[in-house]
Amino acid sequence: MSYKAPIGLSNKHLHLSQADLEALFGKGYELHPTKDLKQPGQFACEEKVDIVGPKNTLKGIRVLGPVRPETQIELAMTDARTIGIAAPIRESGKLEGTPGVKLVGPAGEVELDHGVIVALRHIHLSPAQAEEAGVKDKDIVSIKVEGDRGLIFDNVLVRSGNGHECEIHLDTDEGNAAGLGNNSFGELLK
Amino acid sequence: MSYKAPIGLSNKHLHLSQADLEALFGKGYELHPTKDLKQPGQFACEEKVDIVGPKNTLKGIRVLGPVRPETQIELAMTDARTIGIAAPIRESGKLEGTPGVKLVGPAGEVELDHGVIVALRHIHLSPAQAEEAGVKDKDIVSIKVEGDRGLIFDNVLVRSGNGHECEIHLDTDEGNAAGLGNNSFGELLK
Numbered sequence: 003m004s005y006k007a008p009i010g011l012s013n014k015h016l017h018l019s020q021a022d023l024e025a026l027f028g029k030g031y032e033l034h035p036t037k038d039l040k041q042p043g044q045f046a047c048e049e050k051v052d053i054v055g056p057k058n059t060l061k062g063i064r065v066l067g068p069v070r071p072e073t074q075i076e077l078a079m080t081d082a083r084t085i086g087i088a089a090p091i092r093e094s095g096k097l098e099g100t101p102g103v104k105l106v107g108p109a110g111e112v113e114l115d116h117g118v119i120v121a122l123r124h125i126h127l128s129p130a131q132a133e134e135a136g137v138k139d140k141d142i143v144s145i146k147v148e149g150d151r152g153l154i155f156d157n158v159l160v161r162s163g164n165g166h167e168c169e170i171h172l173d174t175d176e177g178n179a180a181g182l183g184n185n186s187f188g189e190l191l192k
Numbered sequence: 193m194s195y196k197a198p199i200g201l202s203n204k205h206l207h208l209s210q211a212d213l214e215a216l217f218g219k220g221y222e223l224h225p226t227k228d229l230k231q232p233g234q235f236a237c238e239e240k241v242d243i244v245g246p247k248n249t250l251k252g253i254r255v256l257g258p259v260r261p262e263t264q265i266e267l268a269m270t271d272a273r274t275i276g277i278a279a280p281i282r283e284s285g286k287l288e289g290t291p292g293v294k295l296v297g298p299a300g301e302v303e304l305d306h307g308v309i310v311a312l313r314h315i316h317l318s319p320a321q322a323e324e325a326g327v328k329d330k331d332i333v334s335i336k337v338e339g340d341r342g343l344i345f346d347n348v349l350v351r352s353g354n355g356h357e358c359e360i361h362l363d364t365d366e367g368n369a370a371g372l373g374n375n376s377f378g379e380l381l382k
Contacts, residue, residue: 079368080270091340091371123341150281151313154344178269179369181281 005135005190007125009147009170010040011177015064016051016075016105022114023069026051026107033067040169041126043068053077054104055085072097073105075118078175082120092119093159124159125170125190132162135190139163145170145188151181154191195325195380197315199337199360200230201367205254206241206265206295212304213259216241216297223257230359231316233258243267244294245275262287263295265308268365272310282309283349314349315360315380322352325380329353335360335378341371344381 024031027049034048049065053075060081074097082089087101102114125145132138141160147153155176170188172180180186214221217239224238239255243265250271264287272279277291292304315335322328331350337343345366360378362370370376 078270079371080268080364083368150347152346154346156342156344157340174270175365175368178273178365181269 006187007127007135007145007168007170007190008040009172009177009182009186009188011182011184011186012076012121012171012173013064014053014060014075014077014081014174015066016053017066017070017073019071019073020069022073022105022112023049023065025110025112026105028109031109033065033069035067039066040167042165042167049107052106053085054106055082055087057086058084060085073112073114073117075103075105075114076121076173077118078173079120080175082118087118089118089120091122093122093124094119121171121173122159123155123157123170123172123176124161125168126166127160127162127168128166129162129164131166131168132160136192137162137190141192144191146191147180147182147186147188149181151179153180155180155188196377197317197335197358197360197380198230199362199367199372199376199378201372201374201376202266202311202361202363203254204243204250204265204267204271204364205256206243207256207260207263209261209263210259212263212295212302213239213255215300215302216295218299221299223255223259225257229256230357232355232357239297242296243275244296245272245277247276248274250275263302263304263307265293265295265304266311266363267308268363269310270365272308277308279308279310281312283312283314284309311361311363312349313345313347313360313362313366314351315358316356317350317352317358318356319352319354321356321358322350326382327352327380331382334381336381337370337372337376337378339371341369343370345370345378 035045053060139162225235240252243250329352
């Protein structure tokens, strides 16, 4: 049976630890949410920082909340190449051995020795949605999208559990390669 | 039977008409080839120009030769968005109704009223190669690539005839979405 899911296109962004948030924005600083994201408890923030690589700087990059145990910078491969960083394709949170970068905020700078990734494409599903789609957490599936640049993404990770809500996460390179705009859908293939 | 072809990743570039070449570089100017491309008779040039859009400028973009009847600017969708131009996905040479852009060279500027495209992905094949692959000019095929970001590109145009040599042309968004480096191969699926 066909299972379709909405596609969320992630622009370059970062998650900050509380310590790095304070180093960049000031002691005791708290994030200012501006918009809830589709994944429960996740939100976009007012705060922006500059990401400084060896070749270039990405200015005014959006912080997503809430704060996390570790700072994580998620770039499309095009962005990573622009600033001269060879970021690996990784699942969120798997930061061991990843390259670092310098972050610049209004109150200070942070020199990270790791934390930059290109996100492994994935689909979020609640337990009930995963059951309906016939998949489980950590499965690898394919996602088909239609259009002038229609394609089938292989190696899409299923992330399912409480706190997940049906959404395919792709980055801007993937969205552009598939010619996707907002309000696009993908079909899950097993 | 499986047919594999090398992948050529196109970075943003442009082709110039003789009139625009002279407007940008000076009267009577001729291109200076630096490197032959895989497609017979095509070459990269010393010459670079700036591409100025409503939002940003792409500096030092490579000119490819030889000169053509019409100037054509080929951007990845990421590049087009960066400079604020809604470039359509088009086959090379089909420029009717495409947006324009300003070009800036060392000897002058050209304000184009059309010519900016995102290239429709395609595979070049000589007549003998097309026969071996079991396809013909203007067929639409799929191309499968392997790896962490393995995927199947649908809607790949076959361009076959004299003056074509086996090579899959993708842009940087497509290459990055598929995690491709140099010396990658794709498998033709019919």
